[in-house]
Structure formats: C-alpha cells, structure tokens
Amino acid sequence: MSKGFSSVWTREGRSAKSTPGLSREQIVRAALELLDAEGTDGLSMRKLGAKLGAGATSIYWYVANKDELLELAYDEIWGEMVIADAEEVSWRYSAASFGKSMRQTILRHPWASQLIGRIPAIGPNALRATDRLRHAVTVAGFEGLEIDYAISTLTAYIFGMTIPETAFNEYLTKEEPDQEAMRAAVVKAVADYPEMAKRITTVYDADPVEIREMSFDFGLYTVLDGLEARLVT
Incomplete structure (x- = not known):
C-alpha cells in the first residue's frame, strides 16, 4: 500500500488566534537555531517547545509533525x-x-x-x-x-x-x-x-x-x- 503524500505547503494554514504570542516565524527561527547547533537528530517538538517556552501543543497548531517542521526550516534557508x-x-x-x-x-x-x-x-x-x-x-x-x-x-x-x-x-x-x-x-x-x-x-x-x-x-x-x-x- 502506497503512503499518501502530505506537505505543510499543500494544506490550508492555520491562524495564530489561539496561540497568542507565538507565530510560525518564531517557531521556524527557533527550529533553525536548534538545527544549526544539533542537527536533525537534535530537533524535537519537546526541545523546540522548551526553547520557545511553550508546550508542544502550541507548535502542533502550525505543523503536524517533525517532517513539516523540517520543511519550513528547509524553505527558510532557500530564502538565503x-x-x-x-x-x-x-x-x-x-x-x-x-x-x-x-x-x-x-x-x-x-x-x-x-x-x-x-x-x-x-x-x-x-x-x-x-x-x-x-x-x-x-x-x-x-x-x-x-x-x-x-x-x-x-x-x-x-x-x-x-x-x-x-x-x-x-x-x-x-x-x-x-x-x-x-x-x-x-x-x-x-x-x-x-x-x-x-x-x-x-x-x-x-x-x-x-x-x-x-x-x-x-x-x-x-x-x-x-x-x-x-x-x-
């Protein structure tokens, strides 16, 4: 059975209305800092939540899983x-x-x-x-x-x-x-x-x-x- 394709870029985005003070930009910036310091193995929802001072639930509002988080970070460096x-x-x-x-x-x-x-x-x-x-x-x-x-x-x-x-x-x-x-x-x-x-x-x-x-x-x-x-x- 083939696995369905999913991407953070192909589904409807969510607003930040229920996560005051936490934006997708903040999440991506923090994820990049973790990735640059520890690589992909060092990135987790738990570590990212601790770095942002927020629970993993807040992060899941923007991304469904770690792969989607990596997609956001990957595209961010394309901007460089x-x-x-x-x-x-x-x-x-x-x-x-x-x-x-x-x-x-x-x-x-x-x-x-x-x-x-x-x-x-x-x-x-x-x-x-x-x-x-x-x-x-x-x-x-x-x-x-x-x-x-x-x-x-x-x-x-x-x-x-x-x-x-x-x-x-x-x-x-x-x-x-x-x-x-x-x-x-x-x-x-x-x-x-x-x-x-x-x-x-x-x-x-x-x-x-x-x-x-x-x-x-x-x-x-x-x-x-x-x-x-x-x-x-």
Missing part, C-alpha cells in the same frame, strides 16, 4: 540563496551565482544536506529561487525538457560536491583528528604513486578552505561550459 537576475546579467553569471550561493548556504546549515531528496523543495522561497534559475536556463536557449535536464545537471554537481564537504567538516568538528598524523598516513598510502604523492604535498601546503572553493568553482564553470556547448551543437 542569491541568484542574479538573468535579465540584468548573463545566464552563466546568474546560474553561477545560484551554484555558489547554494553551496555556501548548505555549508552554513549542514543539516540541510540530509534533507536533499527527502524533503520536497516546494515552499515559496525554494520555488522563487528555482523559477529564477529556470529563467536563466531558458534565456540561455534551452527548451522543453532540456530546461529540466540542465537544472538537474547543475544541482547534481552542487550537491555532489557540497554534501561530502559538509560530512568532512562535521567529522573534523566532532572527531578533531590529528592533522599531522592524517597527513602522514595519506603520504604513506600514496608512496608508490609519485604523481599522487607530489599533489598531496602541494594540497597540504595550501589553505584547505581556499582549495575546496577553487575546486568547486572549477567544476561549476566546467559544467556551465558543457551546458553552453550543447547549445551550439
């Missing part, structure tokens, strides 16, 4: 993403601004990487950003289903680069590994591969944050190069 208007800049600049902004947003809110593909991005902020991206791709010259394919290609790259980065950052934060010991282990592992050993030394001598950003940009513009090439074939 910046995408330049393709009517004012080139389509490539518009798409690149989206890619870079989405990466930075996920890095600021690493818990979001666990929701990609599981929580539908159909809130107002997500739809607004997606509409702008679709417009940029349309301005580029893509038509029909190729608009969707181009967007899927771009977002797959962003997610594919950023999700492992958030996982690695979390590992560094929680485990606090000995960086020198880690470096020594990697160098030893690639000792029989001179080219790898040479590159490992170069990478370790550079700023890791800068390296990851340059790596992301290299791939992002390569994806855009590939999309642009399809338009002239």
